[in-house]
Amino acid sequence: MIQIHTEKCIGCGLCAKDCIAENIVIRDNKAQAYFDCFLCGHCAAVCPQGAITIPEYDMDDVQDYIPENFALNPEKLLSAIKFRRSIRDYTNAPISEKEQQALFQAGRYTATAKNTQGCRFIFIQDRLPEFKELIWNGIGAKLDAPGETSELPEDFRRFYRTHRRHPEKDYLFRNAPAVMVICSSNPVDAALAAQNMELMGVSMGLGALYNGYLTHAIRSLPGIRTWLDTEDKTPQVTMLLGRPAITYARTAPRRQADIIIR
Ligand SMILES: Cc1cc2nc3c(=O)[nH]c(=O)nc-3n(C[C@H](O)[C@H](O)[C@H](O)COP(=O)(O)O)c2cc1C
Numbered sequence: 001m002i003q004i005h006t007e008k009c010i011g012c013g014l015c016a017k018d019c020i021a022e023n024i025v026i027r028d029n030k031a032q033a034y035f036d037c038f039l040c041g042h043c044a045a046v047c048p049q050g051a052i053t054i055p056e057y058d059m060d061d062v063q064d065y066i067p068e069n070f071a072l073n074p075e076k077l078l079s080a081i082k083f084r085r086s087i088r089d090y091t092n093a094p095i096s097e098k099e100q101q102a103l104f105q106a107g108r109y110t111a112t113a114k115n116t117q118g119c120r121f122i123f124i125q126d127r128l129p130e131f132k133e134l135i136w137n138g139i140g141a142k143l144d145a146p147g148e149t150s151e152l153p154e155d156f157r158r159f160y161r162t163h164r165r166h167p168e169k170d171y172l173f174r175n176a177p178a179v180m181v182i183c184s185s186n187p188v189d190a191a192l193a194a195q196n197m198e199l200m201g202v203s204m205g206l207g208a209l210y211n212g213y214l215t216h217a218i219r220s221l222p223g224i225r226t227w228l229d230t231e232d233k234t235p236q237v238t239m240l241l242g243r244p245a246i247t248y249a250r251t252a253p254r255r256q257a258d259i260i261i262r
Contacts, residue, residue: 001055002043006030008051015043015052040115080202082251087207090176090242094125099204103180103241106200107193113186119193120233125178131227132173135214136163138221151220155213172214176240179211181218183233190236198239207244214238 002023004015011029021037031043031051044052044062053059095103100123107121124131139160142150150156159171173179180197184190198208215238218224225235 001036002033002039003053003055004031004033005051005053008049009047010049010051012048014046014048018042018046038115080199083248084198084202085207085244085248085252086209087176087240087242087244087246088174088209089245090174090207090240091245092175092177093243095178095206095241099201099206100125102200102204103197106196107182110189110193110196112184112189112192116186116189118184118186118233119189120183120230121193121197122181122183122228122230123178124181124228128173128177128179131179132170134224134227135172135217135221136160138224139217140164142221153213153216156217159213172211172217174209174240175242175245176209177242178240179214180208180237180239180241181215181228181230181235182237182239183228183230183235185232185234187234187236194237194239201241205243206241209240211238211240214240 004024009030011026011031013026013031015031016024016026019037019042020040021035023033023035023037024031024043025034026032033043039054039056041054041057044054044059103123104121107119108117110119112118139152139156142152143157143160162169162171180194182190182194182197184193194210198210201208215235218228218235218238228235
């Protein structure tokens with residue numbers, strides 16, 4: 001539950017005004033909270049006095065708003081969005097601890113429906129060879145099973161055949177040094193986190209590939225979810241990650257946006 005430190009509270013009412021749960025009222029010039037809410041943290045963020053804390057969270061992690069630090073430049077942001085590409089060729093440079101942490105922070109701070117903060121971020125780098133083997137062996141076992149009526153998309157047969165003949169041609173993992181699997185009960189939460197993580201990656205010179213086929217394999221092959229430790233969270237997004245071994249000279253062309261303005 002949120003804690004209001006009344007000695008600091010000046011009764012300005014900003015917290016009550018911004019509280020989506022209508023959990024806060026101002027009485028005798030002090031804010032009061034009544035029940036357990038979903039702890040969105042808006043009250044703590046908006047309070048000019050820093051009078052609200054939430055014991056469930058690490059309050060040392062909270063930063064003060066300094067406009068220069070948070071201002072986004074629209075041209076630069078749009079450029080980053082336009083120039084990000086799906087990367088299908090990587091250098092073998094691993095993703096450093098510092099970069100990993102920055103990616104996790106970008107995912108962690110992303111909005112989640114009802115503030116569930118329920119995404120699990122599974123980062124595979126050190127044990128990637130083992131993971132790749134599990135996936136490819138799993139695909140092989142499914143496709144080779146007698147009378148196999150696989151729930152794997154038809155493309156997997158081609159991927160598997162090519163990979164068996166030419167192991168360096170790996171349409172699932174490419175040559176990425178790392179893979180991130182984002183699990184959540186809500187696919188939108190995972191997708192939003194993934195996009196923020198990709199943009200964070202781009203800002204550090206990394207590239208990513210959202211890999212729908214790999215998500216499919218992770219969901220449908222036996223034993224993979226246990227290996228990953230997804231528990232009851234559904235793998236929603238799988239991203240290859242690494243340093244691009246390719247440079248694009250320009251943005252990729254796009255159709256006009258399908259927009260309706262009423
Ligand atoms: C949900 C999703 C799943 C995707 N799955 C794959 C995939 O399995 N393999 C692949 O090579 N590309 C995959 N892509 C990448 C798209 O093909 C790519 O985003 C699209 O062609 C546009 O290119 P760009 O990302 O460079 O702008 C996926 C993209 C999204 C958003």
